[in-house]
Amino acid sequence: MEVIHMNSASYSAWEWRWRCLEALGGGPPVLAAEARLLADLAAARPKNYQLWNHRRRLALKRGAAHAPEELDFAAACLGQDAKNYHAWAQRQAVVASFGLWAAELAYAEALIAADVRNNSAWNQRWFVVSGAPTKDPGAVLAREVAFAAAQIRRAPHNDSAWAYLRGLPALPGQAAQLAYEPGIPAICLEVLSGDHPSCPPALALLADVYAAQALAARAAGDATASAAARAAARRCFGHLLVADPLRSAYWRHCLAQLKSGAEEDDEA
């Protein structure tokens, strides 16, 4: 323990300690004492890989009965730094191992309410929504689109909420919803037609929607709708050259991609 106190990144000492725990039989009193000790250490070293790895092994070995204690431990660390990468990863391991999905959705939602720009909390919401078993994926998608839209209204320039909304069609089986879910373009147009006609993430997502709609319309044999959607996508990317000039190289790349899609249209 002396070595770990002096240098908590000494992974050799941590591994040796784990073997000692196992040699001691790894019974509940030993593991509980270890958990208390780690709580003290983590307070001083919240970003130490070895400590969190040790804690993860301990949590999974102690089992479901101690899961609330583990989640409280990680929550205490997140109380100090709401974006602590290791603490979120620890929660994911515990939640997935013991199936504690519903409570984790509430936890992530509370942290989003506290700071709507906390991207780690958004990622945790995604982790729960994509990992929890569901009988009705379509309803989940609709619920999440509504949630993201409500958060976007609180702070229309928040990249975390937009990234989440843009990511929802990546849920299993939902890829086509980028073109077909009306709630996605609706919030983009609401923001752009309101006080924020230059909002870059709204323009970018709307451009993606139009580009996906152009492809779908072409697949459906509707050349007029395809051309209209492609023209709208082009206008959005063009707006981004003005609204977001630092990333103009990337937006020009997007425009070039649309152009090559249009050539395929001509060939068809």
Add this chain to the structure above:
Amino acid sequence: MLEDGLVTATSLDQVALEQRITALYADLGQAGAPAADLLRRQHVQYLHSGLGTLPNGFVALDAGRPWICYWIVHALALLDAPFPPDVMPADVAQFLGLCQCPGGGFGGGPGQLAHLAPTYAAVAALAELGGAAALGIVDRAATARFLTTRCVPPEHGGGFSLCEGGEVDVRGCYTALVVAHMLDLDIPALVARSGLIDYVCRCQTYEGGLGGEPGNEAHGGYTFCGLAALVLAGQPSALDLPRLARWAACRQGPMEGGFMGRTNKLVDGCYSFWLGGLFPLLAALSQPLLASPPPPVAASLAAAASRCGAPAVPALPELVVLGPADQARCAANRAQAAADAAAELAIAAAREPPANGEAGSPHRPRACAAAAAAAKAREVAARAERAVATAQASAAVLCAEGGAEPGVGRDGRGGAASPAGYPAEAAAVGGVEPLYNARALQLWLMQCCQARKGGMRDKPGKPVDFYHTCYCLSGLAATQLAANRAGS
């Protein structure tokens, strides 16, 4: 940033950083301001101080001493600078040799367990030192055995564990494969044994970047490790590359020019390499791989189209779109109007006679609430006004906003003579324009990450260290290489 009148922990940090850089960029925007130069002599002096005996504070890095060697050796190589007179490259090689474990791989120091991260650092440093003496230190066969034992079989989740009993994350995938690459070991065997392709793909998130483990938040360091590992494995297209490119391009801070490691985190000089380094990898890939959407999404769209017909395409209204500085101006005007309205309400509430049941002035709840709302609105308006200054200072140096042609500076001089003297447009491998703003990244590194005394740092206000010096210089080198290719 545009704070939308909602102050949170994230926006407090971001605005505080923007205040620091506003001053630095406003100086640079002054007519005739000299281009920021790379303080080569000072950086070399700082790096030399790290070779030989390190100060006491480095005990926390005792488990990563090969890292210190790598950071300094690599940074000196990037600066094309020699070792200090009292340290021979052979001394460094000899020290790294002491960290090699009998069973293969390198530990964080003499006598420590073998671990993939110091193994990467040691092998990379030895390769950089070069020569038979340095390269001969590595026991290739033993290293190959070590890499093989680090593979986690696919049925147990796949990937690589960093050391015995250690964590499994995408750093393991990259360090194992790049060591195998440098030593010309059997990469396909490692890829198969660790289920590497599937493991790395499971680390890609809905945002497009990769997390350290499947499910974790997209992060610049892990994204570099994952993409580079798949490039080494010859299968980068297993990832959704268009989504990765979008995420990476959007991590360049529009006010700062530097890269942030995660969405809504502060920019940090080290991501100049971890994120900036993604673009040369993307540029070297065949361009159709970056065409959006990737084949599975296109297939889903086609299937939905045959089922549901063409989607309803909403009309795009006419939009009056503004640049960043004008956007900030409009937001500040709106915030000021809201503050004025709140102030009038507060005055009116204060003049109202007390309602039934209300205590007398000055403790009437309605008047107090209105006064508090007015004070808050005033603060929001003041913050929005400061954001205008930031956007103006950044726009003047980071991008030629307001109709100027790209590559033409504020003073009308073109190309290499743009405001800070860096080429504005950079083309990459094969003449393809890189997907990020190379000039803005160089400005950030030169103006915000260099310490005058030498060494480079996370951001203004932070101390320098060897890690940031290495990765700021690595990012600078990569971005200048791209710029030079454009000129040639």
